[in-house]
Amino acid sequence: MKSLLPLLLCAVSLTACAQAPDSAAGVGTAAAPASSQGLAQAAEGSVDERAIQALQSINPRIEVDHVGPAPLPGFREAVVGGQVVYISDDGRYLLQGALYDVVEKKDLSQAGMAEVRRRLLATIPASERIVFAPENPVHTVSVFTDVECGYCQKLHEDIAEYNRLGIAIEYLAFPRMGPASEGFAKMVSVWCAADRGAALTAAKEGRKVQSGSCTNPVARHYDIGRRVGLTGTPMIVTEDGTQMPGYMPPADLRAALDELAADAAPAEATPAQADGAAGSR
CATH class of the missing domain: 3.10.450.70 (Disulphide bond isomerase, DsbC/G, N-terminal)
Structure with a gap:
């Protein structure tokens, strides 16, 4: 550390x-x-x-x-x-x-870090995110990504499988080499493209993205990524602020998200508890 x-x-x-x-x-x-x-x-x-x-x-x-x-x-x-x-x-x-x-x-x-992640991620509106989602997602995660990161590219290769398994991926920008890097400029071009999703896919596949500049959130995403404890990309964060352990294949991520949801769900009352509650009314 x-x-x-x-x-x-x-x-x-x-x-x-x-x-x-x-x-x-x-x-x-x-x-x-x-x-x-x-x-x-x-x-x-x-x-x-x-x-x-x-x-x-x-x-x-x-x-x-x-x-x-x-x-x-x-x-x-x-x-x-x-x-x-x-x-x-x-x-x-x-x-x-x-x-x-x-x-x-x-x-x-x-616990304290999760609360900070929840609060800071809540400041990033949907309009600033590049979203790949199924029609009715079961889980939604925020992913700080870089177009030049190998595991970020691997995650995006399987984006259809994440979606098929009910996982919505909401991308945020984190050019890991910093604001003065070529990667930063590429991510600005992605976020300034008319079709951000297509531009992000092209950039991650190594295809050229037309250079562009506009009012964009890349610098702010980068700042927030560092604030939430990002040390490497992709950084996957759940809706409750939990940081997942780096890149996870689609099936592994779905299983981990299901487990987190089960742990967070209130325990169902046992038959004896239910009877007792009924008798107290």
């Missing part, structure tokens, strides 16, 4: 370490950062405020995407730069890394 400290020193606005594209030149557009806009104002003197102040004492320009109670007594949980950290209630100590419950056998740090 990468260390958080260099990110803090690099401003952790998540595009501060790379020059943002010039929207006036038509390369990309970006709204104000989506991070702290969704973060509730911490009450003066509260433990949440102390946690934020502790992080900003390392770098005043840091943006915190989430702060709240931690499963670790005496600490607050924060999400910064796509990573979960823990700050002691007095603001003195910072811990970085996964917090694992050995009894429940689960990574407790993922």
